[in-house]
Amino acid sequence: MEQSSYMTPSNKKIELMTLSSNYHIEVNPCDVGIYDRVVIQELIKGVAQTHQLDLQGLRDFKVIVVMDADRLTKDAQHALRRTMEKYIATCRIILCASSMSRVIPAILSRCLAVRVPAPSKETIISVIKSVCEREKFELPAELIDRIAEKSDRNMRRALLMTQTFFIDRTNTPTADSPVQLPDWLVFLQGVSDLMVAEQTPRQIGIIREKLYELIIHGIPTELIFKHLVDEVVEKCDMQLKTQVVAAAALYEHRLHHGNKAIMHLEAFVAKFMSIYKKFMEDMMHDMF
Incomplete structure (x- = not known):
């Protein structure tokens, strides 16, 4: 290096x-x-x-x-x-x-393309077990299985999750021990909660600052966008998911072809809030 x-x-x-x-x-x-x-x-x-x-x-x-x-x-x-x-x-x-x-x-056209698939869950489990054996560190099989599941087929993330248990020697890992997600993922979950909680210009400003914070800390904008969409879709009704995914496809396309990533991230946030607010108002109108 x-x-x-x-x-x-x-x-x-x-x-x-x-x-x-x-x-x-x-x-x-x-x-x-x-x-x-x-x-x-x-x-x-x-x-x-x-x-x-x-x-x-x-x-x-x-x-x-x-x-x-x-x-x-x-x-x-x-x-x-x-x-x-x-x-x-x-x-x-x-x-x-x-x-x-x-x-x-x-x-x-000048390259030979070689596609490398993401590692399977079984491969991740095998690597974690191998690392634990070399480090002389024991993890329950059930915990290793949950780490592999939450890693989303990302080997680096799986090893970082495993490392958190290795560093924290105060608590002995058990089958029921919680698997700690990366800090930026937890942070994004909070951002998605803000998008659902209130749909106002003031809220957009708060979310913009949080998105800036993620970008400043080196989180790729493609990852921010992908996981933000995943989080908000989980909070939506089935009837609303189609509109949200369609909006996400549009703004992700613009994100790849634009220069200022924050503009397209914020545009998606505003679009989602508009769709979500209209959906909630229509529901309230139908109820009364």
Whole structure:
């Protein structure tokens, strides 16, 4: 793990953490926001033009792993496409993405797509048991099963949930011990409660501040939107769910094509409040 520095066209210095070995380098350009294009161009150019001193270990090409490729700006993706073509003789680039729909066709046509499914519940249980054995830490089988269930097929989340029991040595884990969800998920549950409790401009302002807080703490806006929709849909009547999901599809599409994520998140909140308030008023009217 090392820190790399890059200079933008406006002479602004940006720094980024990279993970590297003799044969590869792993980087997440999204960590620098709108300057990801500079990282893409300078990093690949630097890696492609440098040579190893150890000729015995020299390979025909080097490997660059770009994480969250689907979150790159359009400028960065176009720069990546041009850079891939220019240094194809000395570099091989692996792009890791959660959604291929957010990667431009020009890059998709130059790559071999390999779909990696999310781990199954059984796989997560097996990994948790293996980790517990290595750490000499015992967890009841029922508790491990509930951790795997609540992880939503997310291995990292499952291991973090397991770690909370390992850190808290004051209480011995039992089959009935509560599984602690990530703080940001609990925070989002509170946001959804606010959306249902009151539908006013003042409430929208309060929710906006809470959404800003999540974004500032580095929670991806796609995750915020997805889990916020899941939470509010659970609180809706079956008759209302169709309208909410349709509105969510519209604003998620705009979220992917816009620049200011908070605007589209707030727009969905306002739309949901409008739909929910009208639904409740119609119900009250029918009752009386």
